Amino acid sequence: MAETPAPPADPLAHYPGWARELARRYFTKTINQFVVHGNVRDLVPSQDGRGERAYLPLRQFLADDLFAGRDVVVFYDRSDGIHFQDAESRRDFSRALSGYDTIFGTEYAKKLPKDPARVFALLDNYFRLRLADGKRIACVVDYAETIIPMSEAASYSTEDRGALVTLQKWANDPLLLRADFTLVLVAENLGDLSRPFIQSPYNAELEVGLPALDQRQAFVSWFLSADGARARYDTLSDVPDLALAQNTAGLGYVQLRSILADVLENGRRLTFETLSEKKKELIEAEAYGLLEFVETDYTLDMVAGHAEAKDHLRAAAEAIKTGRPDVMPMGYLVSGPVGTGKTFLVTTFAGEIGIPMVKLKNFRSQWQGVTEGNLEKILTLLRAMNPVAVMIDEADAALGDRSSQGDSGVSSRVFGQIAQAMSDTRYRGRIIWFLVTARPDLMPVDLKRQGRAEEHIGLFYPSTREDREELLQVMMRKTGVDLPLDDVPEALLDGERTYSGADMEALLTRAKFRAATHALDAPRPAPGGDGAAGGGAVAEGGAVTADVLQAVVDDFVPPSYPLQVELQNLAAVLECTSLSMLPERFRALDREATTRRVAELKGLIGDR
Structure with a gap:
């Protein structure tokens, strides 16, 4: 046949x-x-x-x-x-x-x-x-x-x-x-x-499209096939061909050529650290400065309280590291009142996952069509960079909605672009969206629904003594204040007033200021006197003591927006998609009564 x-x-x-x-x-x-x-x-x-x-x-x-x-x-x-x-x-x-x-x-x-x-x-x-x-x-x-x-x-x-x-x-x-x-x-x-x-x-x-991994690898091999290029590259680079291709997602051929030419023509050594810096610089420039890489040495261990949220994010980080993007939510809605560390929590997640995290900066423009073009460019880069995590802070203000009026339809088109990108299941676990806001009730339902921001995490002020102690210790490490917990005013740890992390940081910074200014006001030794004794007095006076901190706590009047804070608390409670992530005091709330109270609070503060 x-x-x-x-x-x-x-x-x-x-x-x-x-x-x-x-x-x-x-x-x-x-x-x-x-x-x-x-x-x-x-x-x-x-x-x-x-x-x-x-x-x-x-x-x-x-x-x-x-x-x-x-x-x-x-x-x-x-x-x-x-x-x-x-x-x-x-x-x-x-x-x-x-x-x-x-x-x-x-x-x-x-x-x-x-x-x-x-x-x-x-x-x-x-x-x-x-x-x-x-x-x-x-x-x-x-x-x-x-x-x-x-x-x-x-x-x-x-x-x-x-x-x-x-x-x-x-x-x-x-x-x-x-x-x-x-x-x-x-x-x-x-x-x-x-x-x-x-x-x-x-x-x-x-x-x-931007070149995929195999295309970048083919380009690197082709570029290094020129006479003498391979030997010179191997001498000057700590990054093998495959690693170079793997670590340049989001870059085009021209940018790859720039990296390779810098090694071959200028003799600059290429290490994984310099490659990472060049990649970030090139991508931020390609995105017109509208994307910013989130770089941090912090991990979730640095977050005080929010135990359930941290446990979930640690599990999510482990799923990403072990190659299980299919079990990841398309995105997260992180809400809670001001000062609860929403942005910090997402930033520390970047230190856990081992993949890049970028933050969307203000991509809106006063010129017709530029906003949509900026966003299109950003989304194209994100798709090429995957896996990547994306943080949008103040998401309620940044993303618009379908019915926005008075801006020639820009907000509705921006909303449409973001909504379409967030629901593309081809990128589940590869583009992870974090929408951060204190007012999730102002965000359109279409972005919060399942299939987009699927997991809703609520963060709240510490309510137990243990949570307050943990938060205070974190803030003391952050501000450089060294004081035993026994010397901390009881009002900070077990009083009626609730202090957010931002409040505690402000208190400790003010205490440092008071201690430093009092040290400057301390009498100096006369010329020729005992300089050592005088220097010791100034150093001791510059440290935050129990008395200094007590005086600051007694004097401190935090900005008071009780109705707004209550509204933000209840909005986060209503949005949270996991009962276990709610503090005990919120778990038994009647949802209908809570919804009515939210509407009442909006009326009291003149909000929509």
Whole structure:
């Protein structure tokens, strides 16, 4: 029996996934416009003429590889204007331009325009002439966000409207669809482009992702294959190839090249510590400074009280370390009144897990479309960096909701982006969200539901003597106060007033201040006197004593917001998803009565 012939080799197999998808969609002859977005300023893996691995800038990859069979490849951006891949196409365009000038009375042959309105008019005329002659054409519009920017329809300029209409006409034109014509728009963030254009069914969006582990490893091996590179790298680096690839998640080929070139060209030794610092620096820069790595030497052992919450987070850390992301919640909601150490608890978790933790900084902007673009960039980096933990402090204010008014819909779009990212189960246990807030009741239900912030942890002020002693000892270590517990005022440990960790830290810092200023006021020995005795008196006077601390406690009047604190307490109680994490005094609360009291408190303080 004759053997079944092997299927022919795929000529596109060496292309990245987005390029193969572009080719597949193009051959359907139903779409001729593509938006390439994401990691578009990086190198693109390809092959050279001899079939060997190569890495090219996107523009070169499109011209020399993906569109190598086209008769005309034209590039346009606002800065450089119109450019052609080869001199013959440029001369042909000049001849067509002379005819255009004759017909329309223009003088573009002397000086080409750069604004979209006139450029698109010239290109439209040229494309139709050459397509009628059977030419095959590809057009690449770079920095497309400057051509069709994201804006509300009422804010479009005449130029923006003209460019948008031209592109939409090209997407539906029977001649362009029937002919061998492709238009590629390039932009880093999809959210920076006109929404009517993006939502059109007549174009396709293709995301260029950051390289995965195997792709980074292949690049490192390729880069070090140059003459002498391998031997020099092995001499100057403590980081093996595989470890370098494993520890650079979230970086692109250009950034990897920068790290390798620093070793090979500048002779700088690469250690795991320097690699970690470079990675953080490069990613923070890539995120426009909107991501900040959370670095800490603290662990959960440094957290006073909150025993149940610590036990849960230790178990979560162990699950991550042992490769069980499938048992992890998608995210956490950490709530409780001010001063209970919510942010500190999440920060110490970063010291337990052994994976990076980043904090979202203020990614909002006053400019139309920038907020969504910033967030899109951040989410792309997070997906590439996984596994990673993400902390959003003051989450009730940062994330918006579906019904936000008065900001042209920015808050609702931000909410939608975050909600979609948090519910992507492909990243369960790989992107761990921590939403931190003192007012969980202000957060939209869609973010708090199961499938997003699944585990709700409530933190509360210490209520037992043991908890207060533990918290005070932690705060004394933090502030450098050395005082036996027997010398601590009883009001701090067993009084009616409740002190938060922030209150205790403020008290101890004030006690240090009082001791130091009293030491400065102490009389100094006369010149020639017993300097040793005088110095001893000053040192002793600078220490916090039982009397100093007692005086400070007697004098201390903490800021008093009893209604707000009660509201924050009860909101955290209602949100907590584990009865065992609630203090005893809250476990028996009637939920209906508590809900009514929360509504009453909101009315009393004029809150919503």
